[in-house]
Amino acid sequence: MxxxxxxxxxxxxxxxxxxxxxxxxxxxxxxxxxxxxxxxxxxxxxxxxxxxxxxxxxxxxxxxxxxxxxxxxxxxxxxxxxxxxxxxxxxxxxxxxxxxxxxxxxxxxxxxxxxxxxxxxxxxxxxxxxxxxxxxxxxxxxxxxxxxxxxxxxxxxxxxxxxxxxxxxxxxxxxxxxxxxxxxxxxxxxxxxxxxxxxxxxxxxxxxxxxxxxxxGCGGGEHKEEVVMETPAPVEPAPAAPITPPARESLKVKLVDGTEIDAYKGGIEDKLVACLNDATCVAGRDQWFDFDNLNFETGSARLTAESIAQIRNIVAILKAYPAAKIKIGGYTDKVGNDADNKKLSQERADAVLAEIRKEGANAAQLVGAEGYGEELAKVAETASDEERRVDRRISVQLREK
Structure with a gap:
């Protein structure tokens, strides 16, 4: 053939x-x-x-x-x-x-x-x-x-x-x-x-x-080669209609000890527990999971009240899987001063780790927290706030399971 x-x-x-x-x-x-x-x-x-x-x-x-x-x-x-x-x-x-x-x-x-x-x-x-x-x-x-x-x-x-x-x-x-x-x-x-x-x-x-x-995310270094795009004749734009994000699907995530937690399909709890239950999912430095319902007050490291529910879910997961060890990572977008972004990301990572401890997690399961600032940001500084949102995040690294 x-x-x-x-x-x-x-x-x-x-x-x-x-x-x-x-x-x-x-x-x-x-x-x-x-x-x-x-x-x-x-x-x-x-x-x-x-x-x-x-x-x-x-x-x-x-x-x-x-x-x-x-x-x-x-x-x-x-x-x-x-x-x-x-x-x-x-x-x-x-x-x-x-x-x-x-x-x-x-x-x-x-x-x-x-x-x-x-x-x-x-x-x-x-x-x-x-x-x-x-x-x-x-x-x-x-x-x-x-x-x-x-x-x-x-x-x-x-x-x-x-x-x-x-x-x-x-x-x-x-x-x-x-x-x-x-x-x-x-x-x-x-x-x-x-x-x-x-x-x-x-x-x-x-x-x-x-x-x-x-x-x-190569540090923002410029590459001089330029792609010429085909563009239409300029027109006076009509106001863009507001974009309504798709509804998220709620689900119950069942832990190995029988506990059930409220989460979203494809959210951090869903993915983290799936990895913990899957023998082929290997813990290590590359195994990261992004929080998807955790927010801070603008420009600060103060968690919003709504974020505590997901923090408590992470604590429940750690209690159900006592061999698991995690590290917290903080990230920002490219807007602002590099040093300030690094500092803010570290403060936010520390704040999440502190809240996890406060909610009763075993300290032996917490490896630490590190802020990476805009080091790994992928979206250009000139992009819209909505597009840059993906770079502003807190993640959980599964170090051991």
Whole structure:
């Protein structure tokens, strides 16, 4: 049976990876899966088109670099606390494959899958390097030259095109027309809704953020390469309608000692207890869980009264799992002075640890607290307050279980 590039590439997109990406991006798993169903063939089409237009050697070099980066084995870790959402190689790869079409493609994926523009940009910045790494692995294992890899891609180009979901016209964006008949699909225009002019701007920022290693949090250092985005003619914006966050699903989390605590599906209690009950979930320095119902008074380390319920849930979990040991981590966004952010994050981490002690946790299970300030912040200082919210958090590190 002939080797099928697309099917082989799909094997790296596991349900676990989709789940991690959905949680990290705060999107539904079904929406992330839908986005990936378009991004895989789109990435292969872009790579093939570049190889066919004189870029075969460049594609081979990028593929081997992506393979050597270890992305095929580490993509899932990027979508976790302290990860980064996208690998370092993304800016160069996206610019090499898609050029000035990055924004248009991310925009199309966001509209098709019903996800945020920043989420589409992050997924594009993850899937394209993964596909490159996979091609590098296949070429290396099978002794393919640059021309051999280009030929393999060209021979399967029509299958990549036909794999694009109906209504996702990325082939047209790349200047590719199908040679095989496809079901007629009506043209889908951008939704004309209040504030829709913001989408190209958001995606423009997302693409630039890729080049600044936004999602990787590389200390804010600038990268001079610039992606040119396609933007519509300026229009007078209508007031944007307020965004109502989706309702959270409440659930009872049952602990090993029979205690039941009130929590939210996918919240810190749900995830932490799942890890404690799962023998394959390994405790250690990389095992972090974000509080999702814990807040402070503005600019201070004083916990709000509503936050105590989640603190008490953590104490209940520690009592039910006496072998567990945790550390508290504090984080801020990039707004403000570095030193002040570091100090505030340490004060907040200390305040949470103190409250956990006050509520009756065993001191032997508490390793300590550390404030990281804006060191691991991923969202640009110029982003909206809502977008920067993800960087302002307190997390629990499961050190032992």
């Amino acid at each position: 002939a080797f099928n590039i697309l099917d082989a590439a799909k094997s790296f997109i596991t349900p676990d990876l989709i789940g991690k990406a959905a949680s990290y991006l705060q999107e539904s798993e079904s929406s992330v899966g839908k986005a990936v169903s378009g991004l895989l063939p789109a990435s292969l089409l872009g790579i093939t088109q570049k190889a066919e237009t004189g870029g075969g050697n460049m594609i081979m070099d990028l593929a081997k670099q992506a393979m050597n980066s270890g992305i095929l084995g580490n993509l899932g870790s990027a979508f976790s606390t302290g990860g980064g959402g996208i690998p370092d190689s993304s800016p160069g790869i996206l610019n090499s494959i898609f050029g000035d079409k990055v924004g248009s493609i991310a925009n199309a994926i966001a509209s098709f899958a019903g996800i945020k523009g920043s989420s589409a940009a992050s997924l594009l910045g993850s899937i394209a390097p993964m596909v490159m790494g996979f091609l590098g692995k296949h070429a290396t294992e099978n002794g393919l030259s640059a021309s051999g890899l280009s030929s393999l891609l060209s021979n399967q180009k029509s299958s990549f095109l036909n794999a694009l979901p109906a209504g996702l016209n990325i082939g047209n964006m790349l200047g590719i027309s199908s040679s095989a008949p496809r079901p007629a699909v009506p043209h889908v225009e951008e939704p004309k809704k209040s504030g829709s002019w913001l989408m190209p701007l958001v995606l423009g920022l997302a693409a630039v953020a890729l080049l600044l290693y936004l999602f990787k």
